[in-house]
Amino acid sequence: MTITGHEDEFRRMFVEEADERLTALTRDLLALEETGNDPELVASVFRDAHTLKGGAGVVGLEEVRLVAHAMESLLEQLRSGNRLPTPDLIDVVLAAVDGVKEMLPAVLAGEDNMAKARAIEQSLQAMAEGTAEEEEAGPSAPGPVDAGALGPRAQAFADAEVVRVPLARLDELVRLVGESASANLRFGRLLSERLGVDPAAIDEVRDLSRVLNDLQERTMRVRMVPVATITDGLQRAVRDVARSTGKDVRWEVRGEDTELDRGVLQQLSDPLLHLVRNAVDHGIESPAERAAVGKPEQAVVRLHAMQLGSEVIVTITDDGKGIDVDRVRAQAGARGADVTNLSDEEALYLIFRSGLSTASFVSDISGRGVGLDVVRTNVEAVRGRVEIHTEPGVGTEFRLVVPITLAVMPCLLVEAGGMRHAVPMHSVLQAQAEAAEARAEGRPVVWVGSQAVPLSNLAAVLGLPPDQAGPIVVVAGLTRRHAFRVGGLVGQRDVAVKGLSRLLPRLDVLAGASVEPDGSILLVLDIPGLIDRARTDRGAVTMASVADAPAAAVPTVAARAKLLVVDDALTVRELQRSILERAGYEVVTAVDGVEAMATLAEGPVDLVLTDVEMPRMDGFALTESIRANPARSNLPVLILTSRASENDRQRGMEAGADGYIVKSAFDETALLSAVERLLGRR
Numbered sequence: 001m002t003i004t005g006h007e008d009e010f011r012r013m014f015v016e017e018a019d020e021r022l023t024a025l026t027r028d029l030l031a032l033e034e035t036g037n038d039p040e041l042v043a044s045v046f047r048d049a050h051t052l053k054g055g056a057g058v059v060g061l062e063e064v065r066l067v068a069h070a071m072e073s074l075l076e077q078l079r080s081g082n083r084l085p086t087p088d089l090i091d092v093v094l095a096a097v098d099g100v101k102e103m104l105p106a107v108l109a110g111e112d113n114m115a116k117a118r119a120i121e122q123s124l125q126a127m128a129e130g131t132a133e134e135e136e137a138g139p140s141a142p143g144p145v146d147a148g149a150l151g152p153r154a155q156a157f158a159d160a161e162v163v164r165v166p167l168a169r170l171d172e173l174v175r176l177v178g179e180s181a182s183a184n185l186r187f188g189r190l191l192s193e194r195l196g197v198d199p200a201a202i203d204e205v206r207d208l209s210r211v212l213n214d215l216q217e218r219t220m221r222v223r224m225v226p227v228a229t230i231t232d233g234l235q236r237a238v239r240d241v242a243r244s245t246g247k248d249v250r251w252e253v254r255g256e257d258t259e260l261d262r263g264v265l266q267q268l269s270d271p272l273l274h275l276v277r278n279a280v281d282h283g284i285e286s287p288a289e290r291a292a293v294g295k296p297e298q299a300v301v302r303l304h305a306m307q308l309g310s311e312v313i314v315t316i317t318d319d320g321k322g323i324d325v326d327r328v329r330a331q332a333g334a335r336g337a338d339v340t341n342l343s344d345e346e347a348l349y350l351i352f353r354s355g356l357s358t359a360s361f362v363s364d365i366s367g368r369g370v371g372l373d374v375v376r377t378n379v380e381a382v383r384g385r386v387e388i389h390t391e392p393g394v395g396t397e398f399r400l401v402v403p404i405t406l407a408v409m410p411c412l413l414v415e416a417g418g419m420r421h422a423v424p425m426h427s428v429l430q431a432q433a434e435a436a437e438a439r440a441e442g443r444p445v446v447w448v449g450s451q452a453v454p455l456s457n458l459a460a461v462l463g464l465p466p467d468q469a470g471p472i473v474v475v476a477g478l479t480r481r482h483a484f485r486v487g488g489l490v491g492q493r494d495v496a497v498k499g500l501s502r503l504l505p506r507l508d509v510l511a512g513a514s515v516e517p518d519g520s521i522l523l524v525l526d527i528p529g530l531i532d533r534a535r536t537d538r539g540a541v542t543m544a545s546v547a548d549a550p551a552a553a554v555p556t557v558a559a560r561a562k563l564l565v566v567d568d569a570l571t572v573r574e575l576q577r578s579i580l581e582r583a584g585y586e587v588v589t590a591v592d593g594v595e596a597m598a599t600l601a602e603g604p605v606d607l608v609l610t611d612v613e614m615p616r617m618d619g620f621a622l623t624e625s626i627r628a629n630p631a632r633s634n635l636p637v638l639i640l641t642s643r644a645s646e647n648d649r650q651r652g653m654e655a656g657a658d659g660y661i662v663k664s665a666f667d668e669t670a671l672l673s674a675v676e677r678l679l680g681r682r
Contacts, residue, residue: 011108014059014061015104015105018052018064021052022097022100024048025049025052025097026094026097026236027235028041028045029045029090029093030090030232030236030239032090033085034250036084036085037078037084037085045075045078045093046075046079049068049071049072049075052068053071053072061107063107063113063114064104064107066114066117066121067124068100070128071096071124073124074125075093077128091243092124092127095120095123096123096124099116099120100120102116170223173222174223177212177216179515180212181496182515184208184209184212187205188205216408223261223263224259224404224405225260225261226257227255227256227257227260227303234273234276235251237276237277238279238280239251241276242280245280245281246286247280249298249300249301250299250301251302253302253304254302254303254569255304255305255306261405263382264405267378267382268314268382268402271374271378271379271400272303272314272316274374274375276301276303279316279320280299282320283320283323283395284299284301284319285320293393295319299318303316303317304317307404307663308572311402311426312403313399314400315398315400316398316400317396318395319394319395320396321393322393322395322396323388323396325347328347329350331350332347332350335353337353348390349388351372352373352375352386375400379402383402383409383427385400386399386400386401387399389570408496409495410425410493411495411524412428412473413490413492413522414458414489414490415467415487415489416459416464416467416486417459417466418487419523422495422514422522423475423525424525424527427475428473428474429448429474429475429481429582430473430582431473431489432471432472433471433489446474446483448474451481453481455472456534457484457485458484458486459486461530461533461534467485467486467487469485471486473489480531482534495522495524496515497511497512497514497524509530510524510525510526560585561606561679562605562606563580563585563586563608563675564588564596564600564607564609565577565580565588565589565590565610566591566596566614567611568615569611572611573589576640576671579671588605591614592616593610593614593617593619593621593622593625594617596608596610596617597617600626600632605635606635607675608635608636608638610638611639611641612643613642623637623639623652623656623657636658637656637659638658638659638661638675639657639659639661640661640663659674661674
């Protein structure tokens, strides 16, 4: 069939649909390999190949039609029950899917890909030969799906609830909405300064502000996409590396419906790919090695995504052998790094150095010293951070903590050297109105919990007249913490961040800028770059110097409250532990309600923080069990969960919880305030 008139338009429509169908094919093929000969999955992959063949034939893309027909013929053997979906068969079909994906842009541009299509067709036919009777070569008669391949699609463009919009147009829309909000702020300032009128007292101005805020929020949501959009590719990577290395690995995903900015997620796709490949190749042992140490032969690589306040945490966890910190230290030392005074935790982060690898064998998968430096670079590019937790013989977890969006960012506004600056809230650990300054090796530090954190004057680091006194803000970069004395704390608000002009020289301490209501420029600080400059200018405080500091300099917490954190997600447990220990509390943890009850039986605690969805005993049942014991009737219980419905809140109250925090509204201040309030009530 030949398309006339709008042939190019129809082909573009087909390529767009084909890309989605090929993604679905990949997902179903991987599921089919795991589950065995599932008739529904077999029918689904067959339908996708059949529809792909028919659509390609309708728009005249013969190369794609040829491959899809050969794919359909092989899949027909599965559908008829003449063969099983072996890994070798899945390999061939997945390779064909990859080939079609590569061909689509080329054939759309009018390039001749027939030779490539013939080669893929031959590989599919070779798999089919001798196992079942193959169909006659050439196009099969189009069925109902073929005949309607373009018709419904074209109609969908008129009727569908989903409209595809170029990302550049969305970016422009976000920019205009942000500028509208800024213009509204300037208008309010004008009313106040020129006419002496309070804008908040004018109904129309209040309504306009409300509508613009709502518009800005909804516009930002348009850019949001679920993490699930990249998990299929990661699953494919795990499967392929496991096959090539002879390992048995199961892929698991939790929180795939967590959403974040499309640009942020796109920036994370390469780091996540490197992490899952390294997990399988470096971290996971062979089945024989696992059996020898009493582990299940099948390993697990898991992705877990969750939103906590204005941040999204994406973790990659494996149950392999863990990272050999001594080997990392040795490799880094051999490459010239000073590792003399580094603790194991600090040495662990040396794996992000470019060129460093602990692999004993160089392959196309790993061992060339590339990959993890890409993780560091890409995460820093979206103003995020990476955390590592590893345990020898147990496994490793990488946590990528990133802001949900870069267009509008919650910031702490501070004064330094007579100017206002914005510090991204996801980098702020704490802000202290008054803090005692200590000394270690002659340099200033502040104590955060039991850790000495280097202290610098923010204005001096920025090249401004230094502030002689003021609050202290403690921030965290990729691997380090640093404290800065500022002239004052202005407040916290969302800032519409804009990139700096490419005509300007790159400034390592600036992440962007925003326009204030009075027309002035608010500079948004880049925390990793700021810490690097502070350390370069003032010199780093080594761990040895901190250890040698006078014992009297370390603050003590009298009668520290003991808290029990219960959550089956390691990331959440460790995040809460870190926040609470920095605030001076003693923290113990449990993975579910059963383990929590056992911990409570061992000794008293002063407060319990629990998730809801956990294996064996969930948070509601745990709360009820605590309340059922008269000795614990006054023990405060705070629920921290992603379940935000009113029914869940009500159920938590009925179970006996004293507080309920939704993870999407989580921040350090809210958590500590709730804990302090409940402990004070007790």
